[in-house]
Amino acid sequence: MWVFSWMSWRNSLKPPDSLVRKLNRLRRQERPPKREQGAKMGKRPRYHLQGTAFTGIWLLALGFLLFLSPPPDTGRCAPPPTPTAELVVRAKFPAGKPQPPPVTSTAAILVDAQSGDILFSHNATTRLPIASTTKIMTALVALEKLDLNKQVTVSARAVSTIGSKSGLEQGESLTVEQLLYALLVVSGNDAAIALAEAAAGSVEAFVAEMNKRAESLGLTDTHFANPSGVNNTKHFSSARDLAVLARTALQNPTFASIVSTRDFALPPLADGTKREFHNHNVLLGELAWVNGVKTGSTPYAKYCVVVSGSTEGVSLIAVVLGAAEDETRWKEARALLEYGLSLRPRTLLCDRGQLITQLDIGDPLGRQVNVVTDRALVARLSADQVATGTIFWEREARFPIRAGEVLGRLEFTCAGRSLGSARLLAAQSVETPNIDLLLEFWRRGWAPAFLTGRK
Known part of the structure; x- marks a missing residue:
């Protein structure tokens, strides 16, 4: 069943229409003129070599995609890590030690x-x-x-x-x-x-x-x-x-x-x-x-x-x-x-929208998800107290990921006492890798200039 699904998905991959038209045009240009009987073979025209190179690069790119891209709905990454302490926050005191107030009562x-x-x-x-x-x-x-x-x-x-x-x-x-x-x-x-x-x-x-x-x-x-x-x-x-x-x-x-x-x-x-x-x-x-x-x-x-x-x-x-x-x-x-x-004193544990970590989602294109907090957290800490922020992942990171999606929570504690928690959100969307993404990635980083028009 999985093989059938894989083959169906692979056979459905088609290059963009613009790319098909360019290939067809190059093929028509490749056809050599009929040579007269007894004529000697000459060098192939340069445009024929360019078309052959383009076709070869296209096939290599397609093979790269088939090798690295998962079949539909199987884009699981490694399970989330166990809870780990990510942030350590200490109080920041103003200059001078606070003085107790005068008391006249008994x-x-x-x-x-x-x-x-x-x-x-x-x-x-x-x-x-x-x-x-x-x-x-x-x-x-x-x-x-x-x-x-x-x-x-x-x-x-x-x-x-x-x-x-x-x-x-x-x-x-x-x-x-x-x-x-x-x-x-x-x-x-x-x-x-x-x-x-x-x-x-x-x-x-x-x-x-x-x-x-x-x-x-x-x-x-x-x-x-x-x-x-x-x-x-x-x-x-x-x-x-x-x-x-x-x-x-x-x-x-x-x-x-x-x-x-x-x-x-x-x-x-x-x-x-x-x-x-x-x-x-x-x-x-x-x-x-x-x-x-x-x-x-x-x-x-x-x-x-x-x-x-x-x-x-x-x-x-x-x-x-x-x-x-x-x-x-x-x-x-x-x-x-x-x-x-x-x-x-009031101590900012985390701010709203603060970048906490970058999550590796196993993307073949190397993309990561920025993980940010949904709210600010404030607590009061004494000079000898330390607040520790611990990440708890609530789901596996898998394609696709939508901006604002809840991925986990950041919980702060001090000496075993909870100081509050903030939700951890995806800062940007990450789509499932497909042929269009691969071609765009290839065009920006790998493709020769004569194929993409870059100078």
Whole structure:
């Protein structure tokens, strides 16, 4: 069957019409005039030699094509190579080392949320009152013990608690998920009591669970006396411990989703009163890459905040405790996050349309395909980090190849962490070799000048 296909394809090859006409004209010119009887043989005319040479070159070219060109639909090349590292990218730092911002709050810390590395600290292990940042632990324990769809009936104790509230009514039934939003977005102390009673049967038993969880996380400077953070001399933590707690809580997808929510509403009350709330985290609206987590303030604890952000491969957690003014905690928390980014400058991993490699496709004419990226990739790298780009081929290179066709992907990683990927595209089309391509290739590179008209 293959032999028949090969022969059919070979027999279908015909030279261009212009070439046929030229051959016919040369053949007519080749015919020598009739010589008279007894005349001697003379030299053949020069045009006859030219025609013979042209015919010979044409046959050699055709043989070359038949020898090198594959039969139809069999133009496979060698299989794609195994994934190999192609690019190594390092961060480029501006002149001068970034300097940490001044901090006037009682304590502060900046942590890499992915590695846990401390990037900045100021009195980070000092035990301090933490106000409503307590509710990070309240939410974590509740999430670990309760189903989100469980219905919870609000008790009289929850409604009568002091401090900030989310407008719960005694006897109303809400889901655990709704109470978590009221706890973290609205900072409702009433929601904290309702969740504690639902998870452990009583507030006291729930607080014991909070302290047990703190011990399991290694929070050596932390002790809880209630689930809401109201003033109590036996209720304290440190900036370091809160950073560790927030880093753990943010690994829970439900927690991470709730603390990144800017607006929330509970069902209206029986009299039609609406319960609509806005997140107290100011930076959640000011910086697009900020995604949590919790505020807190009392006259005893002053102004506190735990804030997180993630952008271009960098995740940070900043904690500010004991700020004298509300504006101070936001100013210093923001300055800490921006300082964290300055330690990891924006680094271009690859640009859109960047030439990555030239792919050998086994073309008998020696043509290659330029492989380019479809998008730009940017990441933030520290001085000791290296990004590695690895090529993964997704198909075999075979004829024909169209411009823009996806050939594979370029994936960047750093210390085992993905930084993103770009598709690898063919920059130009490559047609299957045929008689026309061979003749054009021959005309440009091999053909004698007297046949092609070149000077």
